[in-house]
Structure formats: structure tokens, C-alpha cells
Amino acid sequence: MRAVKKVHHRLPKGAGRGQSLIEFAFGMVVLLILLAGIVDLGRMLFTYIALRDAVQEGALYGSTNPTSTGAIKDRVRGASPMIYELVDESAIDVDIIGRPCVGHGIRVEAVIEDFPITMPFLGAFLGRQSVDLQAEVTNSILSPYDCP
16 A cells, blocks of 8 residues: 655745735725714714704793794704704794694704715715704694683
């Protein structure tokens, strides 16, 4: 029987490090893009929640003072410093559903136009580098009891 001699080809020491470094670089780029996208979506969600809470505050105030639309808009803008900077008064809409008396409704809506997306990769999916955030709340009018 003949003995089979195994031949081992040895690579120079450290030859696999370059390949590992390239794989790490590509993997890190993908992970950083995902992380930045998550941060951007978190910013949008945080701003939307603040906008929704501000609109809820305005609708709550409007349920007891349905005819003072200026004060309702001020209440929406004053609910959060972030919202005050992002929403101008023309972007807040107050509608009375029916008449301004008990049992009818009041709807408050606010829009933040062109909220910037900082990640270009997300903008490529959406087709633009900004989004519009909108919140709307409808409450029942609790006061005044006597309808005109």
C-alpha cells in the first residue's frame, strides 16, 4: 500500500486579515445606515406624539370654550416648545361639528409640513427628503349648556 502524502498550502501569516477587514467595513456601513434610519424614524415618531398631544390639549380646551378659536390655536402652539417652533397658526384648523353647544363636537387638526429627514437613504425610499406630519382630535363639547 502506498502512503498518500497530504500537501498543505500555507498562506503567509496575516493574509486573511484584509478580507476580514473588508467584510467588517461593508457590514458596518449597512449597520450604520440602519441605525441612522432608526434614529430618524424615532425623531419623526417623537415629533408626531408631541403634535398629537398638543392637538389633544387644544381639543380639550375647545370642549369648554368652543367659540374662541384663537385661544384654542394658542393652546395647541403653547403645549410644547417644539411644536411652537414647527407649527405656525395657519397650520392649525379648528372646526365645530354642528353648533357650539353641549353634545356637539369640536375637531382640532394641526399639520407640520416638510419635516426634514436627515438620512438620504430613507429619502430615497420615500422619494423626497421631508414628510408631512398631521394630527387630528375630535372631542365632545361640554360647555355652554344653552345653545343660541
